[in-house]
Amino acid sequence: MAQDPLCLLCVEPRFPGRLGAVADWLVRTRGYRCWFYCNGVGPRDHWPPSTGRGLEVVRFEVGGVARERSVPWTRSLERGLCYAYGAWEVLEARRPGPIDVVLGRSHGLGSTLFVPAFAPRAPIVNLFDYYYLPRSYDLADDLAHRLPPDYVRWRQSANAMDLLDLENGVLPWTTSEWQRGLFPPEYRDDFFVQHDGVDLRRFRGEPRRAGSRSRAIAGRSVPEGALVVSFIAPEPDRLRGFDRFLSLSNRLIRERADVICVVLGGGPVRRGLDVEHFGADFGTLALRDDPPADPARLWMLGAVSPETVAELLRTTDLHVYPSRPFVPSRSLFEAMAAGAPVLAWDAEPVREVLDDGRTGRITPADDPERAALLALDLLADADTRQAIGEGAAAVSRERFDRDRCLSRLAGLLDDLAKRSYSPAIGGR
């Protein structure tokens, strides 16, 4: 029987990760009580407000192969099982309860897999990011002619944990139709598709007026009259198209003396998807291959706080989203929420979000010249930028407002928690 308020168990490899904001919203607006089980914890300035005030963070350790920085691809599942086991160990030791509903994000690490061993009657909702296709999307399209056989095999095998999670949970959740369509047809109809939304309040500010107001980003003053072109990614990597951005930024800097390009994010490539650069600092490598046309006008600000992200997006004149086809980034939605005009590289997941010409501009993925011309046109046309930015902000309010998005999720969670859930029992 569900308690009042609802008790939520969140499990994700890192806090706040992606579920931190969701849990925070549920705690603050719905009065949930939440235990957030994680292995790693991000910097405090990324923690949501309810942390420690209804949202309790509990860390679990991982053992075995999960302690290693990287493992042979054939041991990917084992790594995930170590995480799942670590979460279970701490659950069993601390015995939080009662748990009405479980929200997990496996991210390939399957953290909720063994939760039913502790709480067999708690329904599990898992957030799924990405199902790897052997030779399509993300970087596979670019690497088509030099995909090592083992890389293709890893891509198939890497789905093992997601498949286990799909069977282990009662409701799979993903944030876009494109992501849902990647999963095997046998699972697609089960999915709840709902973006987790953007906190629009973070991006409210004075109306944009092209390049005239005084602005500062992370303490650096933007010269009056300058046009800011932005790129944001946790790590400026190839998957998110930092190489594309660099090429574009050099062109823009050469063509216009008033352009400043700002890059947020830093650190080595953490996604195994980029088999050629995993563990390397792709940003540095890309800058070596394509040196900045004017280093003074390419601001590499590294990893920053969410506030600085918001600060940049509130002031940018053009946000560039040159990602390879992959899960749409949080920064894309935040840029739209901030009313920034977005120039994105064409891909199915982008087309699901942006309406070319109305809420953003979409450029063919294989035509850098076209991208440069579009960007230059936009930079030259404040009215169009304004109109597109306002269109994006309107869509953001309609489709990606966190209050709206998570209300739907909360309705489902409430409903699941009220139902008498009986796990499958074998031995039929």
Add this chain to the structure above:
Amino acid sequence: MHVLFLHRAFPSQFGHLAVELSERFGWRCSFLAEEMGSCPPPSPKLLEQVDLHRLPPGPDLGRGVTHWMRAHEVAVELCRRQADYLRGRPDLRPDLIVGHCGLGPVLFLDVEIDCPTISYCEYYHQPRMGDLTYRVDLPPVELSPFYPRSINATTLLGLVACDSGYSATESQRRSFPSRFLPKIEVHFDGIDTDLYRPRPRGPMTIAGRSIPEDARVISYVSRGLESMRGFDLFLQLARRLMRHRPDVLAVVAGSEWSYYAWDRLHVGRPSFRDWALERSPVDPSRILFLGQVEPEVIARLLSRSDLHVYPTVPFVPSWSLFNAMACGAVVLGSDVEAVREVIEPDTSGLVAPLFDLDAQFDLARRVLDDPAAFSPIGRAARERIEQRYSLDVCIPRLRDYFERVASEGARPG
């Protein structure tokens, strides 16, 4: 038609199928395996008829018992080596590939070969209160909450990757998640009803020991004498029957190894057989352990059996169940779906709840006290196998199925 069978061991369950397809229909059957199996061992005829390919030795992933977290790695590694082998053998290009879904599925092959693939869907483990975790009467095992929840990973990948799947029985098919059932057909692979047949009763010798003509023989046959197949429960029943009738002789075929479950962890010692015997001591002169024996010996035993006991947990129905019925034996099985699908209770066999020794004893006693009264059940069992599960019935159906999938071609990747 050229079929390539993939399995860790040769011949496994595909060996006899390859022979039948080759003998009956002239198909070319190739087999790619890592090791030569011993249960059953390949016959000379099999070796002659099948185009056998052996994988070169792979990396040492820790021989013997695999840690549960590494089971998937072992399977994926096998798939990787299979794919590498086929990449290096462009001459080996079949019309159809058939592989075991859980042990080494048909993964990674689409890169190498453009032909349809079929997964043999033997079983999908239940997360709780099923197969591996059904024996709640045994001391608990620490990994029981975890292993059943992770062991299906390879199977799921194989299900997604294949063009079609088949299970041998409906109960096996229904063990899989319902979302995959439309992809899985039921095709039993056939019992050799010439080998497994009723035989005239008379004095006989098995494994050097003569079986008196008037002895009441209760038989138990399993690849391993283990908990999932209820070996300890069989002993409890045998003990009571021996007390009830002085002429009862138990004959047991199977190795001491536990193939499926965690008997070593349940009982804290290597031999589940010895543990079970200590708990249910049986007069050694009245129980005969044959070990693993040739099919011919099994066939003679089952045709002589007055009562074949099959106390399995819900799991894949054993060959021995079908073989015993084909031999006309009266089978007393556990009352689980897998058994009920094969046996029509009280018509072609008997069933009793797995943990209800009294009910089992009552049925068994009645059979042994008056075998003639139950002989119609044995005849009905034989008839059922002939009509539904014999090679003559099943192999043409499998041929049709294989041909259909091959003709439809591989799904676009």
